Amino acid sequence: MKNVVTFGIATVFGVVLDILSKWAVFSQLDDFGKVTIIPGFLNILKGENEGVVFGMFPGKTNAFIIFSAVAIIAILYIYIKSNKTSFLSSFALGLILAGAIGNLWDRIWFGFVRDFIDLHVAYKYHWPTFNIADTLICIGVSAMVFGSFSTSKSKESD
Secondary structure (H helix, E strand, O other), X not given: OHHHHHHHHHHHHHHHHHHHHHHHHHHHOOOOOXXXXXXXXXXXXXXXXXXXXXXXXXXXXXXXXXXXXXXXXXXXXXXXXXXXXOHHHHHHHHHHHHHHHHHHHXXXXXXXXXXXXXXXXXXXXXXXXXXXXXXXXXXXXXXXXXXXXXXXXXXXXX
């Protein structure tokens, strides 16, 4: 039961954090404004992503809405079928679900995903702009991968 609560809290907290962060940036930053947090590394700016990863395949909003809804159903199905004994997998799936819901919310309400985190390295290398939902998905997937390696090692030692 404890890990079901973990899954729920991670999901709700992640969705709220994503939506509130997008609201804060998009309601407070003027249309062409940029806030430099760490010069040469981190900026906050408004970005509208009509595509998927890195803005690929723009203009297919309805297809992405359907794909996102199917992904959310798949995540819920995986969680329901899991044994729910692992804190890490419950937390990770909650984060992945939160990210999927946050980006789906944007696609439904705005027709695009609102991005605002802009990373650079040494003013030269630029990572495509992203948001909290994308970060939650990456953290969740990384935790799942990490958990799978640590689980297999502990099973080998038994």
